[in-house]
Amino acid sequence: xxVMTQSPLSLPVxxxxxxxxxxxxxxxxxxxxxxxxxxxxxQRPGQSPRRLIYKVSNRDSGVxxxxxxxxxxxxFTLKISRVEAEDVGIYFCMQGTxxxxxxGQGTKVEIK
Amino acid sequence: MQLVQSGEGLVQPGGSLRLSCAASGFTxxxxxxxxxxxxxxKGLEWVSRINRDGTATDYANSVKxxxxxxRDNAKNTVSLQMNSLRAxxxxxxxxxxxxxxxxxxxxxxxxxxxxx
Numbered sequence: 001x002x003v004m005t006q007s008p009l010s011l012p013v014x015x016x017x018x019x020x021x022x023x024x025x026x027x028x029x030x031x032x033x034x035x036x037x038x039x040x041x042x043q044r045p046g047q048s049p050r051r052l053i054y055k056v057s058n059r060d061s062g063v064x065x066x067x068x069x070x071x072x073x074x075x076f077t078l079k080i081s082r083v084e085a086e087d088v089g090i091y092f093c094m095q096g097t098x099x100x101x102x103x104g105q106g107t108k109v110e111i112k
Numbered sequence: 113m114q115l116v117q118s119g120e121g122l123v124q125p126g127g128s129l130r131l132s133c134a135a136s137g138f139t140x141x142x143x144x145x146x147x148x149x150x151x152x153x154k155g156l157e158w159v160s161r162i163n164r165d166g167t168a169t170d171y172a173n174s175v176k177x178x179x180x181x182x183r184d185n186a187k188n189t190v191s192l193q194m195n196s197l198r199a200x201x202x203x204x205x206x207x208x209x210x211x212x213x214x215x216x217x218x219x220x221x222x223x224x225x226x227x228x
Contacts, residue, residue: 037213048206048218049156055214092156096213099170101146103156 002027002095006104012112019080021107023093028073030097037096040069040078043106044089052091053078085111113137113217115207120222123197131192131222133207138217140188141165144210147181147192149203150221157203160192161210175201197226 003026013019029036040053051060053069056076066081080087088111093104119131133145147159160181161170169181180193190207207219 031213035213039214041215048221049215050218051215094156094215096215100172101148101158103158105155 001100002029002098002102004093004095004102004104006093006107009105009107011107011109013080013083013109014112015085016082019083019087019109021078021091021093021109023071023076023078023104025074025076025095027098029076029095030073035097036072038069038071038076039094039096040067041092041094042087042089043092049092080109083109083111113209115209115217115219117205117207117219117222120205120224122225122227124228125198125226127197127226128193128195129197129224131194131205131207131224133190133219135188135190135209138209141185143216144212145181145183145190146208146210146215147190148206148208149201149224150206151203156206159205162190194224197224199226202226 005024007022029038036056038056041049042052043049052063052067057069068079070077090106090108092106114136116134123129144163146161148156149159150156162181162183166183178196183190202225204221204223206221208215209217
């Protein structure tokens with residue numbers, strides 16, 4: 001199975017400051033069709049996860065443009081340019097390239 | 113689009129429970145469907161998948177032989193029959209729409225607790 005490793009697991013951030021989360025996979029996430037199915041989700045307390053980013057860098061409709069995704073191969077990053085109070089929650093990456101989907105452990109973003 | 117789950121509860125070890133998920137707002141028969149689970153406070157685990165017409169299914173090794181996924185495209189529903197439940201099956205179970213390499217929609221989650 002592909003192992004997805006996120007860091008850090010806890011991320012205290014000052015309002016208005018940037019935040020960055022890393023996600024690394026044990027194998028390349030480039031599919032045979034040329035796409036890279038690396039996704040980022042946000043889970044607020046007591047809610048189902050919500051997708052923010054798909055295929056590395058494509059932002060979902062309604063997702064603020066302060067969220068951005070980047071990376072390639074086995075190394076990916078989610079960035080929040082200026083953290084707002086509503087961004088508190090757990091963020092996790094997920095690979096959908098290989099048939100058995102796997103997820104990062106999650107990064108808890110909180111306000112300092 | 114919406115996925116509404118039902119069937120959560122407390123079950124004794126060795127018992128059974130059936131989770132259901134009703135889809136609306138999209139062409140259900142055009143998508144594979146998956147079940148995931150999340151132990152509270154921990155990461156997500158993929159559990160099972162069924163293809164668009166229900167002719168192919170896959171399971172995580174941890175549930176193979178105990179869980180069965182099925183779907184009814186006429187009723188826009190997907191189900192997960194869970195037998196021989198163990199304490200380690202305790203989790204929140206999510207029904208999700210498989211958008212080929214990504215998740216297009218999530219159910220609200222169903223809490224399954226296995227305890228005597």
